[in-house]
Amino acid sequence: xxxxxxxxxxxxxxxxxxxxxxxxxxxxxxxxxxxxxxxxxxxxxxxxxxxxxxxxxxxxxxxxxxxxxxxxxxxxxxxxxxxxxxxxxxxxxxxxxxxxxxxxxxxxxxxxxxxxxxxxxxxxxxxxxxxxxxxxxxxxxxxxxxxxxxxxxxxxxxxxxxxxxxxxxxxxxxxxxx
Amino acid sequence: xxxxxxxxxxxxxxxxxxxxxxxxxxxxxxxxxxxxxxxxxxxxxxxxxxxxxxxxxxxxxxxxxxxxxxxxxxxxxxxxxxxxxxxxxxxxxxxxxxxxxxxxxxxxxxxxxxxxxxxxxxxxxxxxxxxxxxxxxxxxxxxxxxxxxxxxxxxxxxxxxxxxxxxxxxxxxxxxxxxxxxxxxxxxxxxxxxxxxxxxxxxxxxxxxxxxxxxxxxxxxxxxxxxxxxxxxxxxxxxxxxxxxxxxxxxxxxxxxxxxxxxxxxxxxxxxxxxxxxxxxxxxxxxxxxxxxxxxxxxxxxxxxxxxxxxxxxxxxxxxxxxxxxxxxxxxxxxxxxxxxxxxxxxxxxxxxxxxxxxxxxxxxxxxxxxxxxxxxxxxxxxxxxxx
Numbered sequence: 001x002x003x004x005x006x007x008x009x010x011x012x013x014x015x016x017x018x019x020x021x022x023x024x025x026x027x028x029x030x031x032x033x034x035x036x037x038x039x040x041x042x043x044x045x046x047x048x049x050x051x052x053x054x055x056x057x058x059x060x061x062x063x064x065x066x067x068x069x070x071x072x073x074x075x076x077x078x079x080x081x082x083x084x085x086x087x088x089x090x091x092x093x094x095x096x097x098x099x100x101x102x103x104x105x106x107x108x109x110x111x112x113x114x115x116x117x118x119x120x121x122x123x124x125x126x127x128x129x130x131x132x133x134x135x136x137x138x139x140x141x142x143x144x145x146x147x148x149x150x151x152x153x154x155x156x157x158x159x160x161x162x163x164x165x166x167x168x169x170x171x172x173x174x175x176x177x178x
Numbered sequence: 179x180x181x182x183x184x185x186x187x188x189x190x191x192x193x194x195x196x197x198x199x200x201x202x203x204x205x206x207x208x209x210x211x212x213x214x215x216x217x218x219x220x221x222x223x224x225x226x227x228x229x230x231x232x233x234x235x236x237x238x239x240x241x242x243x244x245x246x247x248x249x250x251x252x253x254x255x256x257x258x259x260x261x262x263x264x265x266x267x268x269x270x271x272x273x274x275x276x277x278x279x280x281x282x283x284x285x286x287x288x289x290x291x292x293x294x295x296x297x298x299x300x301x302x303x304x305x306x307x308x309x310x311x312x313x314x315x316x317x318x319x320x321x322x323x324x325x326x327x328x329x330x331x332x333x334x335x336x337x338x339x340x341x342x343x344x345x346x347x348x349x350x351x352x353x354x355x356x357x358x359x360x361x362x363x364x365x366x367x368x369x370x371x372x373x374x375x376x377x378x379x380x381x382x383x384x385x386x387x388x389x390x391x392x393x394x395x396x397x398x399x400x401x402x403x404x405x406x407x408x409x410x411x412x413x414x415x416x417x418x419x420x421x422x423x424x425x426x427x428x429x430x431x432x433x434x435x436x437x438x439x440x441x442x443x444x445x446x447x448x449x450x451x452x453x454x455x456x457x458x459x460x461x462x463x464x465x466x467x468x469x470x471x472x473x474x475x476x477x478x479x480x481x482x483x484x485x486x487x488x489x490x491x492x493x494x495x496x497x498x499x500x501x502x503x504x505x506x507x508x509x510x511x512x513x514x515x516x517x518x519x520x521x522x523x524x525x526x527x528x529x530x531x532x533x534x535x536x537x538x539x540x541x542x543x544x545x546x547x548x549x550x551x552x553x554x555x556x557x558x559x560x561x562x563x564x565x566x
Contacts, residue, residue: 007311148352166420167360167390169423
């Protein structure tokens with residue numbers, strides 16, 4: 001037989017999603033859906049759990065994906081999972097949890113000024129999988145977990161910024177698919 | 179090789195819309211055409227299309243290996259010197275490619291003749307991989323085709339495997355793979371959506387971004403609308419355009435991994451045809467081809483083409499019998515080639531062109547397009563095929 005045995009569409013048609021795991025350099029992190037769960041886990045003390053949550057919340061305000069409409073945001077994150085911060089003209093997903101990545105310096109094991117607290121979200125189609133603001137998926141664990149190293153890097157703010165540097169030749173000519 | 183008329187499936191347009199095929203008709207003129215199909219024998223497929231496609235592909239890769247180190251040929255291909263190192267590195271690092279399409283003139287009898295390589299941004303993929311497969315299954319179930327009918331098309335299976343194997347060897351797999359196409363083309367969005375779908379089925383996290391929305395920051399390189407770094411980028415957009423655009427100079431400094439990789443720009447250039455003829459003169463599946471310094475009207479039996487045109491634009495054709503066809507267009511600013519004219523076979527007034535798909539390094543399927551003109555253009559129809 002010289003043809004494919006089955007045929008399906010995951011995104012273009014009306015079919016469900018299928019997700020598989022990834023594999024890259026991993027490192028330790030702590031993931032909690034709330035300050036309470038962090039305290040119960042006992043790896044950090046209550047003050048640390050609270051402080052890291054506040055760091056993640058600040059990072060959330062800075063780096064959560066911004067959407068022009070609630071509809072666009074809900075498409076990604078689910079119904080009633082988005083809100084508009086007061087005084088702003090964009091929508092953000094609700095903070096679903098936070099991750100404290102192990103610091104690279106051995107003298108400061110978790111969190112604090114050497115570590116990084118990251119906001120985490122759940123997406124609409126994967127309500128138990130954690131997602132970083134950049135969209136990296138890091139499993140559905142809680143407490144001490146192993147996460148891809150690239151997911152623990154902080155999102156940098158754009159210092160010098162350009163957009164639209166691709167596409168001008170196409171509008172100068174009429175078509176480009178071949 | 180036969181062309182057989184048949185009845186379209188009732189409600190096929192609704193099915194197409196339901197399956198994301200929004201460009202089945204273009205400006206109310208049909209593009210997908212199921213009023214007919216082509217029939218090939220297994221011998222014709224395996225001997226005359228599948229095997230030569232695989233062989234030509236290997237010949238092309240061997241040529242890329244030489245060209246990346248050869249200033250003279252890089253200059254003949256009009257690739258700007260600024261990018262030569264980037265091309266060489268992407269080849270030496272074996273940056274993986276996903277797909278390409280060879281276009282052949284083939285009439286079922288003589289050897290298929292390679293007209294062009296579309297090896298950077300080939301389209302008609304969804305129609306060839308998915309929609310014609312569904313058509314055949316439906317027509318077998320409806321009793322319009324015998325159960326023994328087959329099709330040279332394992333393109334979707336091959337695409338999913340290819341995306342899986344790229345993920346398996348890759349350090350950047352957990353980062354989303356972005357899919358980009360230009361803002362205003364429904365057809366390009368359809369092809370891009372389809373590739374995104376198969377990548378997703380292979381386990382990648384995927385995103386779509388309009389090509390013109392890609393940004394650049396000094397901290398993160400190429401970024402999306404949230405200024406998140408784009409680590410993996412599939413672009414349905416030609417390298418030869420990007421080389422000359424505002425973001426071109428940033429590309430060698432970006433850590434973005436591109437699909438198709440930069441070395442593919444060597445093969446998606448009609449200058450590869452004279453270089454193939456130089457290296458493999460007399461090969462039964464190749465046509466004589468030579469570089470031209472300027473556009474000339476072709477002599478009888480020759481076709482003149484620009485290095486970088488698409489959809490038949492700026493092609494001038496002159497058959498041995500004196501028939502002349504010319505398609506105008508905007509691709510007049512780079513080099514030219516001439517190629518011996520191998521007219522497409524005529525089936526009831528339809529000139530048929532075979533698009534043979536290479537996924538990874540394997541020949542895995544074909545799609546047939548027809549045009550009322552000897553030069554296949556945007557107005558062409560996609561027609562399904564069977565093996566019987």
